Amino acid sequence: MRDHIICYINGKRYQLNQDHAFMTMAEYLRYIRGLTGTKIVCAEGDCGACSVLVSRIHNDQLSPYQSINACIAKMYLYEGCHILTVEGLGKAMDLHPVQEVFVDEQGAQCGYCTPGFICAMAGLAEDLKIKNQKPCAQKVKNYLTGNLCRCTGYEPIIQAGLKLDLENTPSLKDLYRDEDILADYKKEKPISIKITGPDQEIFLPKTIDEALAYKTHEVKMISGATDLGVVTNKGKLKLNKTLSLNNIENLYQVEKSDHFYTIGAKVNLTELEKKLSSDFPEFARLLHIFASPQIKNAATLVGNLVNASPIADTIPFLMVSGAKVRLQSQKGLREVEIKSFFKGGYKELDLRDDEIVTAVIIPRTQDEYKLYKVSVRKDLDISVVTFAAGYKLQNNQFESLRLALGGVGPIVITPKKLEQNALGKNLGPKLFQYLAQEVEHEITPMTDHRGSDQFRYQLARNLMIKFGDEILKELNPSQFEASI
Ligand SMILES: Cc1cc2nc3c(=O)[nH]c(=O)nc-3n(C[C@H](O)[C@H](O)[C@H](O)COP(=O)(O)OP(=O)(O)OC[C@H]3O[C@@H](n4cnc5c(N)ncnc54)[C@H](O)[C@@H]3O)c2cc1C
Ligand code: FES
Ligand code: FES
Incomplete structure (x- = not known):
């Protein structure tokens, strides 16, 4: 068992123990690493001033870099990740092409929200490069949904996006030689992590069996933290013992069989939108207008379901599609129809204290x-x-x-x-x-x-x-x- 996480920031390796692992990413970057380009404004995932880019090591590969809101992210959830901040993209005398185009188009208006806009737009540039697409107004606007300008307006920022020169924009994978990061991380044994601080504990097991053995009534599950990060920032909830399935590789999979989609508990909504777009175009369209890219890159379907808000966007679809939720405990596995998962009262679920949701199963029908x-x-x-x-x-x-x-x-x-x-x-x-x-x-x-x-x-x-x-x-x- 390890008592710290390992992550990489702008190409450098860091080891975080109980002193820093419980901090939000924005606080850690600003106050411990001095990377003050990452701003904290709303602290609830709404404005994008804290946007950074994250790539996660999965099966010995770094995933594509995606923007997230650092203000609601817990550092302990970023084991085995490479985090890029605005400082890591370029330097004052050697700007990244996204930073250059912001300067050229006068997109840096107040300067305060600008690092967040730049990180989000670097995420767009990376996505366009991967898909071999060109920027267009719709894509630029979609990608910047999670970034608010409170002063001037969006026109110069959108113009900057439209003028992205993708041919001369290096892939984010090449900025800090991903292969070096992978080689360094490979030296770590793939073992479970438990970090115990004076008043809180996080367990990041490597296997589902270890997770089930740890889960009791006093343990709170955490996934993308886009709900929990907001309530903890507001002081409405204190997390004491917390369990994350982040380091269990197979829970990031969407499995497609003849009759079902099985969506692992750790699949984020961006991935889900992509994977379901051909069979469930209407649901993919709904996911398209769900929150912002930053939120969807962290948030999970399971988190939306178990948070159980009556205005959660995915629950009505799960109900009418006849979806089921897979619940696991040390006593065994059961699958419950989403309709019966909700027992009638506000946030009252058919979910026992020792149970964990490991998947959502959506039938493939002609409906x-x-x-x-x-x-x-x-x-x-x-x-x-x-x-x-x-x-x-x-x-x-x-x-x-x-x-x-x-x-x-x-x-x-x-x-x-x-x-x-x-x-x-x-x-x-x-x-x-x-x-x-x-x-x-x-x-x-x-x-x-x-x-x-x-x-x-x-x-x-x-x-x-x-x-x-x-x-x-x-x-x-x-x-x-x-x-x-
Ligand atoms: C700016 C902003 C915009 C948003 N916009 C929308 C929107 O448009 N539509 C919408 O519906 N929601 C929205 N949300 C809410 C939120 O993003 C979603 O509910 C999201 O899907 C939660 O997923 P998560 O992985 O972040 O969950 P978390 O915050 O990590 O957890 C949510 C709940 O799920 C439980 N949980 C997580 N994993 C498991 C598990 N494996 N087993 C059992 N319990 C588990 C947690 O204990 C917690 O109670 C928004 C939030 C923010 C901050
Ligand atoms: S500070 Fe506003 S989204 Fe993070
Ligand atoms: S450019 Fe920063 S708030 Fe408008």
Whole structure:
């Protein structure tokens, strides 16, 4: 057992024991390593001023560099990682091409948010190089969703992105010779890590059996820390004994069989969006507008599910797709339908204290999906109301229909009665008007800072009508156009 983590920052190796491993990455970089280019502004993953690039060693290879929010990242989660900060990209007299183009286009306006923008854009440049693509306005904007400018505006920054000269931009892998980092890390034995500080402990086991042996009621699981990092920064939760599956290689896999996708607990949402885009394009589209690239590069599906927020974006889809959650403990393994995983009360789950979620299983069926998210802003915003429908059509009727609505009760609601009543009826505006009228009897929305209960009732009705309009339009585009 090791009592420290090993990571690399701008090409240099560091060993972090209990003194520093429990710090957030942003604090460690700034206060211990003096890398003050990484800023701390919101400290909750919202503004991107703390963006850095991270590559993780998997199966003796460094993964592509991706941007993350250092303010909510815990250092102990970055064992075997190479972290690049803005200082590591280029030097004052030898700027990285992304830094140069920022200067040329006057993208460095306030200077304070700029390092975060540059790291995020270096992540974009790397991604474009890997895919052999060119920058376009849409890609630049998408990649910078997680970076806020509070002073001037985005135009010069977007222009900088559009003028990226990818041919003369070195791959991030070549900046610090990844092969040297890999050779150095190979000297370490692949063993479990336990770091015990005066008031907290983190266990990073190498195997699932070790993880299960450690898990008790007093142990909190942590995955990408995009929920937990925010609540701990705000002082709303103190992590005492924490367990991370980060160092268990096979949990990073998405397995595809004839009938299922099995998504390991450590698959991040960026990877998930890529892997599911051909079979579940509607879910991939929803993931595309989930949070920001920085958040999705750290966040997991399992974290979104177990956090169990009624406005979590992925839960409605998991409910209507008939997905199951795989739970493991020393007593054995069980697979529970997502619908039964939620027991009815707010954040009340069918998850025992000794159990760990190791995977989510999504059936590959012929069902079609419609997934909607209503939020105040389209990008990087938490939903007010969510809606999911999974269905099959036959002879102008629903052969099957599953519905789920989030943000309208303590858990994501599945209106059974409506699903049943819709079967056997001809598809037409009347049916969807009926469903829109009836949905209000199935939900119990409340008023909060995102919207009033009445607003949420209205959204639920509107989304049902939207669902109908889209289906009817797809079935008969010309007739639909004529009737409106
Ligand atoms: C700026 C910002 C924007 C966001 N935008 C969105 C958004 O658009 N839509 C949305 O739905 N959410 C959003 N979120 C919330 C968050 O990103 C997601 O819920 C994310 O999927 C959580 O995953 P994680 O891996 O970071 O979980 P963590 O924060 O690590 O953990 C979340 C919960 O899951 C539990 N857990 C983790 N792994 C396991 C396991 N293997 N077994 C059992 N329990 C486990 C933890 O104990 C914890 O209770 C946002 C968050 C931030 C900070
Ligand atoms: S400081 Fe705002 S996202 Fe990290
Ligand atoms: S350029 Fe930094 S806040 Fe606008």
